[in-house]
Amino acid sequence: MASFLGFAEPEPTPQQVIAGLRATAEGGEDLVQLLSPEGERVTDSRFEPWVADVDVDRLRALYRDMVLVRRADREANALQRQGQLSIWVPLLGQEAAQIGAGRALMPQDMAFPSYREHGVAWCRGIDPTELLGIFRGTDHGSWDPHATRFHLYTIVIGNQCLNATGYAMGQRFDGRVGDGEGETGEATICFFGDGATSQGDVHEGFVWSAVYDAPVVFFCQNNQWAISEPLERQTRVPLYQRARGYGFLGVRVDGNDVLATLAVTRWALQECRTGNGPVLIEAFTYRMDAHTTSDDPSRYRLAEELELWKLKDPIERVRVNLVRTHGESQEFFDEVAAESDTLAARLRAHCLAMPKPKPERIFSEVYAQSSPLLDAQRDEYLAYHSSFEE
Amino acid sequence: MVSGMRQTFALPDVGEGLTEAEILAWQVSVGDTVSVNQIIVEIETAKAAVELPSPYAGTVAELFASPGQTVAVGTPIIVISTGVEGDPERSDPAPPTAEAGAEPTAQPHDTAEGGTKIGEVGPDGRIATLVGYVSGSGTVVRRRRVHRAGPLTAPPPPTPPTVPAAESPVRDAVPLAKPPVRKLAKELGVDLRALAGSGPRGAITRDDVHASARSAAVGGTTGQRRVPVRSLRKATAAAMVSSAFTAPHVTEFLAVDVTPMMELRERLRTTREFREVKLSPLVFTAKAVCLAIRRTPEVNASWRDGSAGEDAEIVFYDRVQLGIAAATPRGLIVPKIRDADTLSLRELAEALGELTATARAGITPPADLVGGTFTITNVGVFGVDTGTPILNPGESAILALGAVKPAPWVVDGQLAVRTVCQLALSFDHRVVDGEQGSRFLADVAALLADPGLALSY
Numbered sequence: 079m080a081s082f083l084g085f086a087e088p089e090p091t092p093q094q095v096i097a098g099l100r101a102t103a104e105g106g107e108d109l110v111q112l113l114s115p116e117g118e119r120v121t122d123s124r125f126e127p128w129v130a131d132v133d134v135d136r137l138r139a140l141y142r143d144m145v146l147v148r149r150a151d152r153e154a155n156a157l158q159r160q161g162q163l164s165i166w167v168p169l170l171g172q173e174a175a176q177i178g179a180g181r182a183l184m185p186q187d188m189a190f191p192s193y194r195e196h197g198v199a200w201c202r203g204i205d206p207t208e209l210l211g212i213f214r215g216t217d218h219g220s221w222d223p224h225a226t227r228f229h230l231y232t233i234v235i236g237n238q239c240l241n242a243t244g245y246a247m248g249q250r251f252d253g254r255v256g257d258g259e260g261e262t263g264e265a266t267i268c269f270f271g272d273g274a275t276s277q278g279d280v281h282e283g284f285v286w287s288a289v290y291d292a293p294v295v296f297f298c299q300n301n302q303w304a305i306s307e308p309l310e311r312q313t314r315v316p317l318y319q320r321a322r323g324y325g326f327l328g329v330r331v332d333g334n335d336v337l338a339t340l341a342v343t344r345w346a347l348q349e350c351r352t353g354n355g356p357v358l359i360e361a362f363t364y365r366m367d368a369h370t371t372s373d374d375p376s377r378y379r380l381a382e383e384l385e386l387w388k389l390k391d392p393i394e395r396v397r398v399n400l401v402r403t404h405g406e407s408q409e410f411f412d413e414v415a416a417e418s419d420t421l422a423a424r425l426r427a428h429c430l431a432m433p434k435p436k437p438e439r440i441f442s443e444v445y446a447q448s449s450p451l452l453d454a455q456r457d458e459y460l461a462y463h464s465s466f467e468e
Numbered sequence: 469m470v471s472g473m474r475q476t477f478a479l480p481d482v483g484e485g486l487t488e489a490e491i492l493a494w495q496v497s498v499g500d501t502v503s504v505n506q507i508i509v510e511i512e513t514a515k516a517a518v519e520l521p522s523p524y525a526g527t528v529a530e531l532f533a534s535p536g537q538t539v540a541v542g543t544p545i546i547v548i549s550t551g552v553e554g555d556p557e558r559s560d561p562a563p564p565t566a567e568a569g570a571e572p573t574a575q576p577h578d579t580a581e582g583g584t585k586i587g588e589v590g591p592d593g594r595i596a597t598l599v600g601y602v603s604g605s606g607t608v609v610r611r612r613r614v615h616r617a618g619p620l621t622a623p624p625p626p627t628p629p630t631v632p633a634a635e636s637p638v639r640d641a642v643p644l645a646k647p648p649v650r651k652l653a654k655e656l657g658v659d660l661r662a663l664a665g666s667g668p669r670g671a672i673t674r675d676d677v678h679a680s681a682r683s684a685a686v687g688g689t690t691g692q693r694r695v696p697v698r699s700l701r702k703a704t705a706a707a708m709v710s711s712a713f714t715a716p717h718v719t720e721f722l723a724v725d726v727t728p729m730m731e732l733r734e735r736l737r738t739t740r741e742f743r744e745v746k747l748s749p750l751v752f753t754a755k756a757v758c759l760a761i762r763r764t765p766e767v768n769a770s771w772r773d774g775s776a777g778e779d780a781e782i783v784f785y786d787r788v789q790l791g792i793a794a795a796t797p798r799g800l801i802v803p804k805i806r807d808a809d810t811l812s813l814r815e816l817a818e819a820l821g822e823l824t825a826t827a828r829a830g831i832t833p834p835a836d837l838v839g840g841t842f843t844i845t846n847v848g849v850f851g852v853d854t855g856t857p858i859l860n861p862g863e864s865a866i867l868a869l870g871a872v873k874p875a876p877w878v879v880d881g882q883l884a885v886r887t888v889c890q891l892a893l894s895f896d897h898r899v900v901d902g903e904q905g906s907r908f909l910a911d912v913a914a915l916l917a918d919p920g921l922a923l924s925y
């Protein structure tokens with residue numbers, strides 16, 4: 079018994095200490111998993127019912143989603159290295175977290191991404207070619223956030239948690255929450271990283287949504303790194319446990335397990351639609367590539383760590399499960415591979431053919447209406463621009 | 469256009485506002501066939517070492533830059549002939565980077581960017597990026613302003629960022645060099661403050677460091693250099709010759725799946741106890757050796773020739789004086805960890821850390837170099853798989869630890885990727901028989917493959 083401000087504090091038992099360590103190293107005991115890295119089904123009576131409808135066809139579809147977004151990601155990464163994009167933010171390794179969450183959404187739900195959510199964009203019907211403009215520097219995001227129910231990418235870390243909380247409050251005010259019927263109810267999901275949890279905006283979003291029961295699923299992809307800062311520089315407790323301090327539920331799911339992520343996210347969204355939000359999901363995963371193409375991870379992390387996570391690959395475990403449990407044929411995998419190459423070629427061709435925007439576009443596409451000040455700035459800028467050769 | 473279209477690939481800005489990169493190594497040569505996204509070259513920028521994939525399929529027609537050369541962003545570095553039948557790239561529109569007929573000199577930064585403004589220097593001299601800001605370098609090549617008579621309505625252009633490349637005499641300030649160059653200088657023992665840089669704004673380049681290191685090493689005849697064999701080199705040579713020709717060596721090899729050991733290491737590393745120490749595979753190997761020696765004391769013994777008609781004898785040691793072969797700036801030395809078998813894993817890690825630091829600094833006291841009973845040589849740190857180590861004179865066994873790396877491995881009849889390394893044990897066959905040597909090697913391997921076995925010792 080140690081004493082803290084006069085209160086008796088029980089010393090943690092060795093078991094608790096070990097559990098805490100495992101929680102940051104391996105996912106820990108509370109990790110929800112339905113598909114092991116070896117492709118074996120894991121039983122979990124709590125979350126299994128949420129994917130009872132996932133038969134072999136749906137599992138194939140999830141596999142296809144993941145392969146296609148990975149292929150598009152790799153092609154965009156290569157395009158950056160070829161000078162066609164200013165920067166690219168790779169999703170490699172986070173396919174299951176994003177496809178699982180993205181496929182859990184109902185059409186009426188709203189999603190707020192950060193900048194790495196290419197897999198979620200895919201699930202919202204946004205073609206990968208649409209993502210290129212931001213990274214080539216030719217537009218600020220070209221998809222319609224209302225039509226796709228997918229907000230534009232947010233670069234300012236954690237900021238979207240405030241937007242999402244506000245949006246979810248709107249859903250509440252509009253009476254879309256709490257009638258018990260998931261078919262008509264709405265929820266909001268907000269994506270951010272482990273590093274973002276140290277931001278004030280995320281804290282504010284948590285507090286607000288907790289005390290007003292906002293229907294928002296906070297979906298944290300804990301990919302273990304915030305650029306060069308490891309998880310241990312963000313938290314001393316497993317991240318999902320933070321939810322408890324705010325007064326809502328938190329779940330840690332194996333973010334490399336698409337089935338488990340789908341199940342947990344479906345459950346969490348339904349909690350929100352029926353008035354029991356917010357919910358925090360920590361998807362335990364790993365960023366397999368650099369933070370962005372401007373980053374060199376070999377400067378701050380060990381190759382062994384990467385090798386360890388390769389064994390937990392999100393796509394491979396589904397492939398193994400399809401083969402072992404469902405006797406899937408090689409033909410199917412070849413088809414998906416061929417389809418992904420076609421997608422990559424289309425992405426490349428689109429990128430190379432993108433028109434160069436006129437300089438005034440930066441003024442015309444930010445505000446709905448112009449203003450005298452903005453007009454003056456635009457005229458000044460265009461005059462300056464035309465003072466260069468060519 | 470049906471055959472032999474030439475496509476030029478210019479050095480892209482791979483890291484938001486970079487202006488140049490060094491060519492590290494070409495992966496292709498003139499005449500090679502390349503496919504889209506095949507890696508063609510490795511480059512190093514101020515931020516990262518990066519591989520560039522080919523944007524075209526075809527045949528390499530020309531390479532413009534050689535390894536070691538620093539190239540400005542926008543400079544053509546390779547020409548690829550495309551356009552053979554069935555080439556999927558042929559009908560693609562040419563990317564904006566491919567400036568046909570461009571001179572292989574610095575191109576305006578913008579032309580490599582397809583009009584993007586991200587990465588351009590702002591009026592405040594900073595470069596806007598998607599993840600923050602980098603400071604604007606003075607060497608960004610910008611489009612030239614058109615000279616115009618009369619007053620300009622536009623605001624004045626940003627202050628010209630160019631700074632004269634003349635020598636900056638301020639030598640006590642931190643010398644200008646990129647992080648990789650600093651690292652190189654440290655490795656080669658070159659003091660950057662003593663160098664005048666030949667790069668832009670007096671920055672010290674890789675070449676400057678190499679040149680300095682070379683001139684420090686030798687006066688220089690052409691094509692060869694002669695270094696008198698002195699001190700450590702001489703001692704090493706004598707010890708190796710005497711060992712190799714007196715003790716009959718046998719070497720055995722064993723590949724081990726060390727994944728469980730690496731997992732244990734991951735777990736331990738996050739604990740308070742191990743946070744401050746370097747927990748390398750070598751530490752675990754040292755521990756495993758100390759444990760395994762208990763079952764096979766012959767490997768911790770030494771052969772003594774009998775003098776003047778007496779019988780030869782074998783001396784068995786109670787304690788393990790563990791030698792660790794260390795590469796130092798002065799050469800190979802083998803400092804010892806005293807009574808290593810009495811140390812815990814953490815104490816071993818600390819002892820190893822201290823020993824390496826002392827050895828690197830070149831201040832290992834002579835007393836630490838003698839009286840060893842067993843040696844480990846960590847050839848893995850050089851990326852080498854294994855070798856046939858030569859005994860440290862007087863000892864009866866030496867273990868080489870190979871590179872720890874992922875490799876295909878059969879687990880339960882299935883092929884899996886595991887973390888694997890090779891062990892090689894050389895022993896003095898006068899003291900150690902094949903059975904004992906094999907058992908010892910198998911024991912060490914088993915402990916690394918299943919650290920839980922340590923409980924059974």
Ligand SMILES: Cc1ncc(C[n+]2csc(CCOP(=O)(O)OP(=O)(O)O)c2C)c(N)n1
Pocket residue numbers: 194233234235270271272273274275301303304305365369598599600
């Ligand atoms: C408010 C703010 N601060 C700093 C940055 C610079 N920045 C860009 S990404 C990043 C790390 C974010 O890490 P994490 O939240 O773990 O997400 P991940 O990139 O790993 O997906 C930082 C600090 C930023 N974009 N916004």
